[in-house]
Amino acid sequence: MIKQHKKLLIYPLLQLIFFCFSLQLDGISAFVCLILAGFFLCFTVHISFHELIHRTHHFERDHYIFYVGTLMIGLPLDGYRLHHLNHHLFTNTIGDYSSTWKNTPEGPKARNVWHYCLAWPYFIFLSRKGMKLDLQAGRTKASHQLRLNRQKIFFLLFTVSLLCFHKVFFSYLTMIYLGWVFTSLQNYGQHRPYSYEASQTYSCGDKVYNWILANNGLHCEHHSQPVVPWHKLTESRPVPRLNCPHIIFPFRSLNENSFHP
Numbered sequence: 001m002i003k004q005h006k007k008l009l010i011y012p013l014l015q016l017i018f019f020c021f022s023l024q025l026d027g028i029s030a031f032v033c034l035i036l037a038g039f040f041l042c043f044t045v046h047i048s049f050h051e052l053i054h055r056t057h058h059f060e061r062d063h064y065i066f067y068v069g070t071l072m073i074g075l076p077l078d079g080y081r082l083h084h085l086n087h088h089l090f091t092n093t094i095g096d097y098s099s100t101w102k103n104t105p106e107g108p109k110a111r112n113v114w115h116y117c118l119a120w121p122y123f124i125f126l127s128r129k130g131m132k133l134d135l136q137a138g139r140t141k142a143s144h145q146l147r148l149n150r151q152k153i154f155f156l157l158f159t160v161s162l163l164c165f166h167k168v169f170f171s172y173l174t175m176i177y178l179g180w181v182f183t184s185l186q187n188y189g190q191h192r193p194y195s196y197e198a199s200q201t202y203s204c205g206d207k208v209y210n211w212i213l214a215n216n217g218l219h220c221e222h223h224s225q226p227v228v229p230w231h232k233l234t235e236s237r238p239v240p241r242l243n244c245p246h247i248i249f250p251f252r253s254l255n256e257n258s259f260h261p
Helices: 002-022 026-052 056-060 064-073 077-090 113-117 120-136 140-166 168-189 209-214 218-223
Strands: none
Touching: 002 026, 002 064, 002 168, 026 077, 026 168, 064 077, 064 140, 077 120, 077 140, 113 120, 113 168, 113 209, 120 168, 140 168
16 A cells, blocks of 8 residues: 555655756746646645545644645645535535536526636635634534644745745745646546536546546546545446546537547
8 A cells, every 4th residue: 555655756746846947947947847846736736635635534633744735735735625525525516615616696607717727816715714614613623723724824934934035935836826727727627517417527537547647537436435545446437438638628629529438
């Protein structure tokens, strides 16, 4: 099991490598490295720390990994955990903090993909209200909220300390912003809004894709069995199965050619 989980270190390692490269370069070369660092941040979130937060026994005590994770993803790791558990509770319907649908007087309507991805800080801000209600209702442990607050303070102090190094500060914020743009795009592809009454989750069953991305393509299967570790997930049918990566799916025409038969 340890050997299998070592694979999950690849994505944060590549994120860190390209971020360090960006600090050694200038101009367009540095920006390209930040784009790549942001791209791998997407999979640091969707694969590495996503797997961690589903191993709930790790969250009964404080641990340095929460603070490392906070710096890697640019948000409190416990905040991401609460946000993601809400996602599994509502699975992209109204009530899901990360839903690709918005509530309107006429009923649920699909969010625009560009607004959903580029305005991700706005949606994070909106989710804070729901998290506070969860705490008041007793759905969130007070000890976890305290730890989340410590992570917020830790992240704030870290970010402020980077002001002494202007290039590092702006490069770090750029990586975090671009990383969550990619993360939002990946989520949009996993839960593209097509019909509110129909499927809310899509899988990509390509074997090479899932070997590279630690079975992250098996998203329907993950939602039906969220406690199953990534290396034990198996493809199941019938589920909506894409013929392209999730991160590309938002820009593909939505018709029968988008899916495997």
